[in-house]
Amino acid sequence: MSSRTEIASLGEFGLIDHLTRNNETRNASTVVSVGDDAAVLDHFGKRVVVTTDLLIEGVHFDLVYTPLTHLGYKSVIVNLSDVYAMNAIPTQVTVSIGISNRFSVEALEEFYEGVYAACEKYNVDLVGGDTTTSNKGFIISVTAIGEVAEDRFVKRDGAKKGDLVCVSGDLGAAYLGLLLMEREKKIFLESPEVQPDLEGQDYILRRLLKPEARKDIIEFFEKNDILPTSMMDISDGLSSEILHICKQSNAGSILYEDKLPVADQSREFAFKLELDPTACALSGGEDYELLFTLDQKDYDKIVLNEQISVIGYITEPGEGVNIITRSGKKHAITAQGWNAFK
Amino acid sequence: MSSRTEIASLGEFGLIDHLTRNNETRNASTVVSVGDDAAVLDHFGKRVVVTTDLLIEGVHFDLVYTPLTHLGYKSVIVNLSDVYAMNAIPTQVTVSIGISNRFSVEALEEFYEGVYAACEKYNVDLVGGDTTTSNKGFIISVTAIGEVAEDRFVKRDGAKKGDLVCVSGDLGAAYLGLLLMEREKKIFLESPEVQPDLEGQDYILRRLLKPEARKDIIEFFEKNDILPTSMMDISDGLSSEILHICKQSNAGSILYEDKLPVADQSREFAFKLELDPTACALSGGEDYELLFTLDQKDYDKIVLNEQISVIGYITEPGEGVNIITRSGKKHAITAQGWNAFK
Numbered sequence: 273m274s275s276r277t278e279i280a281s282l283g284e285f286g287l288i289d290h291l292t293r294n295n296e297t298r299n300a301s302t303v304v305s306v307g308d309d310a311a312v313l314d315h316f317g318k319r320v321v322v323t324t325d326l327l328i329e330g331v332h333f334d335l336v337y338t339p340l341t342h343l344g345y346k347s348v349i350v351n352l353s354d355v356y357a358m359n360a361i362p363t364q365v366t367v368s369i370g371i372s373n374r375f376s377v378e379a380l381e382e383f384y385e386g387v388y389a390a391c392e393k394y395n396v397d398l399v400g401g402d403t404t405t406s407n408k409g410f411i412i413s414v415t416a417i418g419e420v421a422e423d424r425f426v427k428r429d430g431a432k433k434g435d436l437v438c439v440s441g442d443l444g445a446a447y448l449g450l451l452l453m454e455r456e457k458k459i460f461l462e463s464p465e466v467q468p469d470l471e472g473q474d475y476i477l478r479r480l481l482k483p484e485a486r487k488d489i490i491e492f493f494e495k496n497d498i499l500p501t502s503m504m505d506i507s508d509g510l511s512s513e514i515l516h517i518c519k520q521s522n523a524g525s526i527l528y529e530d531k532l533p534v535a536d537q538s539r540e541f542a543f544k545l546e547l548d549p550t551a552c553a554l555s556g557g558e559d560y561e562l563l564f565t566l567d568q569k570d571y572d573k574i575v576l577n578e579q580i581s582v583i584g585y586i587t588e589p590g591e592g593v594n595i596i597t598r599s600g601k602k603h604a605i606t607a608q609g610w611n612a613f614k
Numbered sequence: 615m616s617s618r619t620e621i622a623s624l625g626e627f628g629l630i631d632h633l634t635r636n637n638e639t640r641n642a643s644t645v646v647s648v649g650d651d652a653a654v655l656d657h658f659g660k661r662v663v664v665t666t667d668l669l670i671e672g673v674h675f676d677l678v679y680t681p682l683t684h685l686g687y688k689s690v691i692v693n694l695s696d697v698y699a700m701n702a703i704p705t706q707v708t709v710s711i712g713i714s715n716r717f718s719v720e721a722l723e724e725f726y727e728g729v730y731a732a733c734e735k736y737n738v739d740l741v742g743g744d745t746t747t748s749n750k751g752f753i754i755s756v757t758a759i760g761e762v763a764e765d766r767f768v769k770r771d772g773a774k775k776g777d778l779v780c781v782s783g784d785l786g787a788a789y790l791g792l793l794l795m796e797r798e799k800k801i802f803l804e805s806p807e808v809q810p811d812l813e814g815q816d817y818i819l820r821r822l823l824k825p826e827a828r829k830d831i832i833e834f835f836e837k838n839d840i841l842p843t844s845m846m847d848i849s850d851g852l853s854s855e856i857l858h859i860c861k862q863s864n865a866g867s868i869l870y871e872d873k874l875p876v877a878d879q880s881r882e883f884a885f886k887l888e889l890d891p892t893a894c895a896l897s898g899g900e901d902y903e904l905l906f907t908l909d910q911k912d913y914d915k916i917v918l919n920e921q922i923s924v925i926g927y928i929t930e931p932g933e934g935v936n937i938i939t940r941s942g943k944k945h946a947i948t949a950q951g952w953n954a955f956k
Contacts, residue, residue, distance in 0.1 A: 285858075303661060307862070308769050309699035309846050310665035310760070319645060320662055323652035326710040326744045326755050357651035368668040368755060402668045411748075413668050413710060413755035418652070427650050504651050516627075520649070 277377035288403055290377065291384045295398055299363045301419065302397040311399035313364060313417065319425055321362075321418040323354035329409035337453045340379055342481045343412075344386025350507065351416035352394050353485040353560045357505040358427075359493065360420035362394060368402035370411035394487060424499065431502040431521035431565040437584040438500075438574065440489045440562045442533040443510055444549060447556025448541045449473070449480030475537040483560045489579065496573045503564035509555045512607040513563045515593055521565075524591035527584035527605070529598050554595075554605070619719035630745055632719065633726045637740055641705045643761065644739040653741035655706060655759065661767055663704075663760040665696035671751035679795040682721055684823045685754075686728025692849065693758035694736050695827040695902045699847040700769075701835065702762035704736060710744040712753035736829060766841065773844040773863035773907040777928040780842075782831045782904045782921055784875040785852055786891060789898025790883045791815070791822030817879040825902045831921065838915045845906035851897045854949040855905045857935055863907075866933035869926035869947070871940050896937075896947070 282290055292306045304312035313320070327347055329335060335343075348365055355362040367387055371380065391398050396416070431437075456468045470477065486505075493499070502521055506513050510532075518525050532553045534542075542549040565586055566574065574580045584595075593605045624632055634648045646654035655662070669689055671677060677685075690707055697704040709729055713722065733740050738758070773779075798810045812819065828847075835841070844863055848855050852874075860867050874895045876884075884891040907928055908916065916922045926937075935947045 304767070304769060309696040310663045310702070310758075312700065312702075312762070312767050313662040313664060314764065315657065315662055317658060320655040320657055320759075321652045322655060322706070322708060322742060322757070322759060324708045324710055324742060324744055324755065324757055326712050326746055326753065328712050328746065328748050328753065330749045331712070331747050354651040358654065360652070360654075364664070366664060366666045366757065368666055370668050370670050370673070370753070400664060400666060402666055404668055404670065405673050406670050407672045408750055411668065411670065411712070411753055413666070415664070415666055415708065415757040416652075417662075417664060420654070422656065425646070425654050427646060 275378060279371070279373065279375065279377055279380070282377060284403055287377065287380070291380060292398070294388070297397050298395050299397050301363050302399055305397060305399045306401070311364065311366070313399070315419045318419040319422050321355050321358050321360040321420060321425065322415065323351055324413065324415040325351050325354070327412040329411070334457070335410065336457050338481060340382040341386040341389070344383040345390045345482055346386070347412045347414050348387055348390035349483050349485050350560065351414045352390070352396065353505040353507070355416050355418035356485050356487060356490045357503055357562060358418070358420060358425050359490060359500065359503060360418035360425060361490070362396045362416050362418040364397045364399045364417040365391065366400040366415045367398060368413040370404050370406035372406050372408055375410065394485065426500050426503040426564070428502050428504050428517050429520040431517050431523050431586045433523065433586055433588055434568055435501050435565040435586040436568060436571060436582050437514065437525055437527060437586060438564050438566055438580050438582050439506070439510070439533060440486045440579055441559070442535045442538065443506065443559050443561060444542070444552030444556040445476045445479035445535055445538045446483060446558040447552050448538050449476035451545060452476060452541065453480065473537065473541065475535060476541055480558070483558065485560060486562045489562050492577060498566070498570050498573050500564035500566055503562060506559040506561045506563050507557060509557045510563065511554045511605050514605060515607050517563065517565065518589070518593050521586070522589050524587035524589050525584055525593045526587055527595045529595055531581060531583040533581040617720060621713070621715065621717065621719055621722070624719060626745055629719065629722070633722060634740070636730070639739050640737050641739050643705050644741055647739060647741045648743070653706065653708070655741070657705070657761045660761040661764050663697050663700045663702040663762060663767065664757065665693055666755065666757040667693050669754040671753070676799070677752065678799050680823060682724040683728040686725040687732045687824055689754045689756050690729055690732035691825050691827050692902065693756045694732070694738065695847040695849070697758050697760035698827055698829060698832045699845055699904060700760070700762060700767050701832060701842065701845060702760035702767060703832070704738045704758050704760040706739045706741045706759040707733065708742040708757045709740060710755040712746050712748035714748050714750055717752065736827065768842050768845040768906070770844050770846050770859050771862040773859050773865050773928045775865065775928055775930055776910055777843050777907040778910060778913060778924050779856065779867055779869060779926040779928060780906050780908055780916065780922050780924050781848070781852070781875060782828050783901070784877045784880065785848065785901050785903060786884070786894035786898040787818045787821035787877055787880045788825060788900040789894050790880050791818035793887060794818060794883065795822065815879065815883065817877060818883055822900070825900065827902060828904050831904050834919060840908070840912050840915050842906035842908055845904060848901040848903045848905050849899060851899045852905065853896045853947050856947060857949050859905065859907065860931070860935050863928070864931050866929035866931050867926055867935045868929055869937045871937055873923060873925040875923040
């Protein structure tokens with residue numbers, strides 16, 4: 273970027289006008305969008321789903337290695353992922369940002385480029401938000417709204433004994449991408465002349481910097497008339513999430529180490545760092561895959577979908593939440609996922 | 615407060631469980647509340663209204679003189695005010711907070727006490743949010759959702775020539791309350807032994823620290839079959855807001871200085887500071903009153919309501935936005951309201 277426009281030169285409303293000037297409306301349910309006290313939506317006859325996330329520089333992202341366009345994209349995706357996790361279709365988002373004056377208008381344009389790219393890809397409308405200063409750092413708050421037929425939304429509390437435990441995609445890659453970027457940042461700070469060594473790491477990097485939400489899985493459910501008995505998205509790590517589902521469903525679970533889906537690139541990089549790929553799959557966060565449970569009668573409907581892995585089954589609550597290792601040993605699963613307060 | 619519980623001792627989910635343990639559901643439209651990936655709402659047959667605000671310590675509030683209970687209350691109120699400004703009834707809120715470890719669980723309980731008090735008073739449900747750490751300071755993001763019949767929502771762009779310009783309540787008090795608290799903070803920092811001089815200032819202090827949203831005005835409209843032609847809430851100052859309405863409605867306006875409602879206590883304190891009360895009414899922010907325009911035929915319906923003042927009328931766009939002073943002079947109104955980027 274060669275030019276730099278100070279935000280103060282536009283003012284708050286000028287800035288909002290500028291950043292939303294090409295904003296399009298894609299959903300018939302969007303009646304009034306950006307530019308009034310509130311957006312007006314019409315989800316006539318459907319259930320409305322609402323979710324929100326707060327992302328703070330230095331806590332959730334590091335601008336040293338996170339391009340602003342990717343950050344804008346990811347800020348929307350993490351919220352859409354929560355909407356899909358209810359078996360709903362996202363329709364609108366609001367995006368609020370708090371920014372210090374070290375950011376230029378051009379920097380915010382890059383951020384919004386990512387926001388709009390996510391909106392376009394997932395067919396959602398940006399309908400509002402708030403733009404303000406922060407004393408320090410970049411603060412992002414996104415709220416996503418979606419819709420679902422009244423008998424189709426899926427909570428976390430419906431898993432029952434005998435249900436299959438399934439996950440979409442593969443696990444642990446975003447966490448390994450994070451370790452890679454943290455390593456490169458450290459090398460850069462110590463020896464700025466060394467070129468970053470990212471060859472062959474495109475997959476784990478993409479999983480960290482530009483995750484996708486599993487729209488395809490929700491569409492697959494719809495098409496094949498599948499209704500999971502419980503579902504949530506994996507943002508804090510599989511261990512943490514399976515414990516949530518079991519706690520809220522008053523159930524236990526057995527998972528199998530050899531069934532956990534881990535991509536080849538993740539496995540290779542884990543070995544390079546002398547880490548256990550299974551530990552990365554269980555405890556690495558930010559996968560944004562779906563964890564869900566399914567009645568056994570639905571097994572035939574999913575068995576041919578390569579994006580879905582059956583990783584275990586639901587048991588009585590008294591049996592706890594356990595994993596059977598490759599060597600046949602049984603271990604209790606404890607939440608080792610990301611805890612924002614440690 | 616004598617005890618201090620560290621947030622880390624509960625963890626994120628423990629903290630959320632703790633803070634939401636007494637959360638009640640008041641609206642039939644709240645189907646799934648806190649505790650899943652997203653809330654599920656059912657606004658069957660009505661329009662859904664969504665608004666969001668980001669509040670940052672040191673930018674929007676100063677914890678030196680803002681009790682946390684009041685802050686929780688106000689964080690909800692400022693969003694409800696935006697919902698009422700659409701002529702809608704708020705039904706749900708989500709509250710996200712980012713906090714550094716200088717805050718204890720007890721401090722957050724105070725904040726949530728205020729959130730719950732506002733929810734109870736305005737009959738809205740807390741249905742979700744996000745709780746995370748910040749490196750520095752307290753960050754609050756609230757999203758409010760409301761409902762309105764499809765032919766009853768009021769935007770900013772419907773004012774037409776001849777319409778009456780009206781405001782609820784009185785203006786400038788919160789700004790004067792802010793000046794008072796800033797003065798007392800300065801005195802305290804310079805001479806901590808001096809007792810604060812707040813006698814007789816309860817009104818302007820309350821307007822700053824514990825504002826209310828004008829639910830009563832929206833109910834009055836409903837009861838008297840009044841539909842404003844345009845409306846917004848006054849958060850950045852009357853000048854800024856009348857310019858928004860005129861710009862979006864493609865109209866001009868004449869306001870009258872002697873019609874601007876200013877409370878006696880505000881006027882007295884303004885004189886004490888050698889400030890012009892009219893300037894405070896025009897440019898002071900955070901009034902959270904409603905600014906609206908009304909067809910002249912509705913004048914009889916509002917004339918007896920002491921909470922509504924007619925302050926001017928709408929003109930052709932070419933005539934600009936002006937105020938007639940007490941001495942009969944005409945001045946163009948320019949936005950002197952709060953600009954977050956200056």
